Structure formats: C-alpha cells, structure tokens
Amino acid sequence: MKCPVCQNELKEFDAGTFQIDICQDGCSGMWFDKGELEKCAAHNKPFPDSLLRMKRSPNVLIDRSKARGCPRCPSNQVMNRVEIDPEINFEIDHCDSCGGYWLDIGELQHMREQHEEMAEISSRLKAFEKRVEEQLKDPTKATRVKAFVKNLF
Numbered sequence: 001m002k003c004p005v006c007q008n009e010l011k012e013f014d015a016g017t018f019q020i021d022i023c024q025d026g027c028s029g030m031w032f033d034k035g036e037l038e039k040c041a042a043h044n045k046p047f048p049d050s051l052l053r054m055k056r057s058p059n060v061l062i063d064r065s066k067a068r069g070c071p072r073c074p075s076n077q078v079m080n081r082v083e084i085d086p087e088i089n090f091e092i093d094h095c096d097s098c099g100g101y102w103l104d105i106g107e108l109q110h111m112r113e114q115h116e117e118m119a120e121i122s123s124r125l126k127a128f129e130k131r132v133e134e135q136l137k138d139p140t141k142a143t144r145v146k147a148f149v150k151n152l153f
C-alpha cells in the first residue's frame, strides 16, 4: 500500500493490540483497516509510546487542501475528511468503500499533548461526536466514525 499523502510504501506496525500501516520514512501517517482499532476498545490508552513518539520526516510537507485517495482500495477511492477538533486541526480521512481510516500522526500527538487528562478528553468527546454528526448526514456512517474517534482516546 502506498501512503496517500507522500506515496511512500506503508509499513506494517504491530501496536500490540492492533496492527496498522505506517508511512515510516515519510509523513508518519497511519492507516487503520476497518474494525482494527475497535479490537482494543477495552483499553484506555491503546497507543504505545513508540507510536506516539514517531517523528515526521522534516522534508515532508502535508498538503491538507488535497483530497486523499484510499490506500487500500484498488481504485484509490477518494476519502472523506471529517473535522474533529478545529482548535488543533484534528481531522481524519475515511473511506466509504472499505471502511478504513487515515490519521496524521501529528494530529494524534498534538491531541495527547493538549488533552493530557482523560477526563478532559471525555468531556470533549461529546463535542467531537456532535461535529461528526453535523458533517456526516448518513447516521450509519456517523456512528462508525464516532466509534473510531472514541477509540482513539
């Protein structure tokens, strides 16, 4: 699979409770296949530090204005972007066709730094969920994206 942002080959990363594909030498973006993150829903903080400490290559520029093609789907189906927290530019891309998600590592790190306390994140989750519902009119899709976002924290 190729990175939808910088076209590097994605590498498999074993995060213990789940597997993702990472753009290791490029933008450090992460691909989650459908249902992958949901496997570790019982854990409070599923992301190992090694993952959160991963750095983006300094030469990589991330163009957020461009739509991204799904790395999993053969047709490179264009993914939908959902804004989760405009304060810190936290967005995810998701593919309607295969149900996977693309996440920028910087967004996740930033989120963790800004909201250290789980209690604070919990209180913000309601606002995130509302935003997802406003952007995705299809309730089935909205439910799926909300579950993914919830499992990130």
Ligand SMILES: [Zn+2]
Pocket (backbone or CB within 6 Å): 003, 004, 005, 006, 007, 008, 023, 026, 027, 028, 029
């Ligand atoms: Zn990349």
Ligand SMILES: [Zn+2]
Pocket (backbone or CB within 6 Å): 070, 071, 072, 073, 077, 095, 096, 097, 098, 099, 100
């Ligand atoms: Zn797809």
